[in-house]
Amino acid sequence: MFDDWEHAKQTSVAAFYLPILEQKMSLPESEIRRERHCSSFFGSKKGILDVEELKILKKRLTEEKEVEWINEIAWWCDADLFSYMTFRIARPLFNFTLSPDGEDRTGNCANADPFVNIDNVLYNPQGLKPIHRHHYMGYPAIGFTRLCKGEDVDILYKDEFLYYRFLKQPEERPKQIKPPTIVAKSNRLIKKLLDKVNQIIF
Template identity: 40%
Template sequence: MIDGIYILANDVVYDQLVALLNSIEANAGRKIPICILPYNQRLDKVKAEIASRDNISLFEDSDSIAYWDNFATQIWKNYPRAQKTWREWGFPELYELPMHRKFCAIDGPFDRFIYFDADTLLMGPVDYVYEKLDNYDWVVNDFQYKSDLKFIFDGSPEQMQQVFNSDDLQSKVFCAGWFATKKNIFSPAIRTDLIKNLTSGEADVMAFLAPDQSLFNYMVLRSGISYYNFAFHDYEQSTGNHWSSQFDVVDNILYDQGRRLTYLHYMSISSSKFTQLCGGEDVNIPYRDVFLHYRYLKSPEQRVKSFKRQSPLVRLQKTTTSFFNQKINNIKLNYRNFKDRITK
């Protein structure tokens, strides 16, 4: 049985990807093969990084990529309420479609795997996660269930009861930025049923601003596969993972009340901030020194020794030119309203 790790990435998140890869090498407890799922074709830096490491590969199954691109397109194009909302907000017709390529991991080479968004850092060993897959089909470790259910599902109570037949749906939702599961967990028969249900109106229960996350939650809960969340089922021993929490730092490892984190998630912080930081700009990022430690763990000579502050004029110009993107991020933040809600 082959255990592995998948990461969705491209050159835009290169600095974060390198930091994540180094944190996995330093903290996973053993050497684990890693496969990079291509967000798009902007992969020159990613391919060079893969070539420099002996345990990393690029996912190149074009049939799988095309399948899941089409799968997501069918669902969201048959969801008029989402299409209308995205148009009103000025979003693309198929908002964040490439994020659905993380589904390709189900078709990949690893029998058991953990998926990481590129904006994460691994803080500790993960064998306990793989072991939990001996008894469960889908494993997560986050406090998404403490936030508003509308961040995942946005249907009426009557719709959601009809679709999921659950009186405790709130406790079962999860963040799709970090999860563990098995190869082919959604069989062709399950996929066919899910597509039929979704394109027949059940898509109307899903939320809009993190479409891949809403779809993952729908597929896990609707298919009836077994599910385990460490942060819910083992609450007393679980740690936070969101950057907004207050953690202790010891030797570039984060601790929550004395317990070592499994991972840190920089959710909602723009990748451009990490690029600017690594380019020598004085950007304020939570646990900045920890991130820089892992980013330059294998190339300390390249780490910036001092940071420059931008002039007010340059800051104003950048603020103006990035207004639209910032507006989108603000909508996301207001809609999700994470902050302390997903921490204990």
């Protein structure tokens, strides 16, 4: 089960070399694209893949060179490996963004899709459809750690995040959100510069 628009990516950055798969699998590009998905909302049953199936997938990737099906631009991404696996093991998939029900086809990216907050529930502005998940793609984890400690961080929909993060422990939610101190910002800048120097040297 997925909720993403990876299937709509341009051919040059798609997970698979689509012409190769069209030829090898005798499938149209449109059908191959439907199998493309990310890994941030990957729901399945425990044990859906057994050891033998994993061995078969490994053999196909290495000995049968199906690794060449995966776009080298995307190869080191877990999402593309998941896409390959689900494409090859023929398990039922459901992607909300491909649902025949228009209410399912909502945005989900915090840094790209505009949403309307109504009683701490986010909705697509078109028709006020409630979204299924909120994907904070592109935001580093440290930003959320700092936000939870009361630091003002440049994260869209941070009030909604804090509401649900502390829904069951409201007493632990920071009472105030304040900008980082000059000392904190200076220390982070120094650390960033030192890390960069270390990378160049070593």
